[in-house]
Amino acid sequence: MISVKEAKSIILNSTQNFGVEEIPFLKSVGRILKEEITADRDFPPFNRVAMDGIAIDFSSFQNGQRAFAIEGIQPAGSPQITLQNTVNCLEVMTGAVLPNNTNVVIRYEDVIIKNGEATIQIDEIKNLQNIHIKGKDRTAGDVLIYKNKIISAAEIGVFATVGKSTIKVAKQPKVMIISTGDELVGVEETPEAHQIRRSNVFTMVSLLERLNIDSETAHITDDKPLLKSKIKNYLDEYDVLLFSGAVSKGKYDFLPEVFEELGVEKLFHKVSQRPGKPFFYGKTFSCNIFGFPGNPISTFVNCLVYFYPWYYKSVGLEIKEETAILTKDVSFKPNLEYFLQVKLSDKFGHTLATPITGNGSGDLASLVHADAFIYLPSDKNEFKKGENFPIIRYR
């Protein structure tokens, strides 16, 4: 049995590269950027009027002139015009090109306009005021966004601005999620007394949806030849197989044998953790196999603790560890690393974690009341209110 740290290290040493694909920019939120985005021109691309008002030649103002005949208007979206006579002014709109022969903008609030003449009402004016100078924010060729960033609304705006209508992003893995167990029936079925409905595959589909990964699901009964023939095909067709169940000591827990017979290299089986101790992990040359124990919370937390970082590293994303502060003492005697569900709250910039008492790894409903798992190490048994530990959010 290995530690959580060892298990994670093995998993992070067997990541895959799924390649790169180019997609419409507006479909790229949540995906991982795989190209550098550079400025196609200066930003702003011209001396840009930053206030609605009038534009003048600053030296006229410095010479004591306060009233300026309005020569014309420079709207946003029109080619640059020229102030013909520097004793005059031009009306200018936010977003317009600053007209030739002008270098100061005075906002409407600070002038009175009457009979085609604008009279300035203030005495303090600075050269270049209310002008967003060409190239002030960024210069053509500057890198605006580096590779391997997760794309949010902010990046979408930049893509649009520089004219990137398609974007190179990390391809997503092809994932099959498989449940086993003869006690399972479909969601729409009414279970017999000894049956329950399938749920783990759907929680995993949803956990993968958070990563923008589309996945497929299948159910295989506890029949070894059937398992073997189906899994043989899945190993060829998918980048990742996520299993729920059939990895423990039961008579019908055929998966470890089936994996061995199909040439899956076992990297470990069993981690000193609760929940989810019998976790199996292996690989072939083209497929990574996560065999999660079948209890609902075991599957859920293992998917977060192991599959998520494996995926992040595979697509080149660096994720910073997050921590939270316990609001109650926790005692945990077994010599195992412990993932405990917690409700998070925020107070004065502190992230607080309140343990949610469940009834063990079968009690899926307890996850409804929590937001995250807190990771309590095995080197002690008592965890005190006020101490901080790593957390993994799931909402």
Added chain:
Amino acid sequence: MISVKEAKSIILNSTQNFGVEEIPFLKSVGRILKEEITADRDFPPFNRVAMDGIAIDFSSFQNGQRAFAIEGIQPAGSPQITLQNTVNCLEVMTGAVLPNNTNVVIRYEDVIIKNGEATIQIDEIKNLQNIHIKGKDRTAGDVLIYKNKIISAAEIGVFATVGKSTIKVAKQPKVMIISTGDELVGVEETPEAHQIRRSNVFTMVSLLERLNIDSETAHITDDKPLLKSKIKNYLDEYDVLLFSGAVSKGKYDFLPEVFEELGVEKLFHKVSQRPGKPFFYGKTFSCNIFGFPGNPISTFVNCLVYFYPWYYKSVGLEIKEETAILTKDVSFKPNLEYFLQVKLSDKFGHTLATPITGNGSGDLASLVHADAFIYLPSDKNEFKKGENFPIIRYR
């Protein structure tokens, strides 16, 4: 000009109810639950074997018996069988119904099986051990999830478990996002010297995608009759209109007049904030109108600060305020409330906010380096390292 607090209060007093719709459960992640989810049966629904091993009658063990002939096997997914003779045992699998006439499970690790006989290797056994008792987690009829919760993978698992293949959720608003401004060209076009590409509508589409809202976009040139006829139709067809631009003092900032002429009730125009001071908000009997100023960061932050909470309240979601701790002193002189972009990090359970220096509200690329806005109130000008203030995350 009103304060941010007044503006928010007005907005939260004019929310809408978009109604309820029923959708497939697996499509409901991120949506707001609009029905109570109850347990359709006890959980577990039967006395459930929690370990692979053997099941015996506890009294036989108490009477000193240690070796038990194996009478048969109870797999998961099979109807309950009966131990015929209490001097024998049955092999039982995790997830199986506990057989009749048994009340203790001893895991395989603690027995030796040879020639059809299991010999127990431990001396301490507790009544009912390794059995997950029927109804221990939840009783049939218990409410498992209350209304108005945002649906995550945890809730999906519960829906599946209780057989809810379709789920009632809050309907999403029908939203149109409209850009104005003659300087704007399409993302795929090459702008002339005096033009820039449209970007605000796409950042808003992406910000709404975070709320699982599909939206449509349109561009209208700075032509008052055209604006009026198009907006007239949009007011009839949509629950929400989000505008970018044309709400300030420019000669072509027609929106406030157009709104008035179309019977939009103006609830306010201008908020004492930076960025985004000229923000317009109004409504008709069926539509809410957010007129955001056109600078990229103004649009972005206003959408987060005003549209998000309006949406949350409209669908019945309670959102807790989040705060973060400044890592640097910030000085801000104007008598305005200030939304400053910050990079977030985590240390010992503290959420730290490091200000990102941009070049004002036109500098969209600066948002790439930040994660959130921190909200600094207008009642002082100096904000000290170590003080905490509310934040709004956008990634």
